[in-house]
Amino acid sequence: MSNANPKMSSANQSHSNQNLAHQQNGKEQIDSAIASSDTFPGGFQAIATAYGDYTKKSFEDTKSFVEKLSGAKSFDKVIEIQTEFAKRAYETFLTESQKITALYGDLAKQSYKPFGGFAAKMTSTDR
Secondary structure, three states: OOOHHHHHHHHHHHHHHHHHHHHHHHHHHHHHHHHHHHHHHHHHHHHHHHHHHHHHHHHHHHHHHHHHHHOOOOHHHHHHHHHHHHHHHHHHHHHHHHHHHHHHHHHHHHHHHHHHHHHHHHHHHHO
16 A cells, blocks of 8 residues: 555656646747747837838839820820839839738748747657
8 A cells, every 4th residue: 555655646746747748838829929929019019111212112103104105195105104113013023022922921921930940949858
């Protein structure tokens, strides 16, 4: 009977250590979620600013296009102005799209960064 108590005490201690480890992991998950949520406002703000800048540039380019177009004296000049505008609009679209895509990528990386250590820790403890 005296042998059962040390085994039971050892089992209880092991179970207690496991509970403590699970509580610590839960705390780390919460801390990671809070850290991740802190990156969202800045990331979204950068994306919104990039969209706003692109919209403003697009509007200004279109306004300039219309002004040039209204001053054209010949059909050839109209075609030249329109071609120049289309080329510039396409190049601007590509440049701004790449910039915004990079911002979305940065936001995703930053939002998952706090969970990287936790995921590595969980995979090493599960084995």
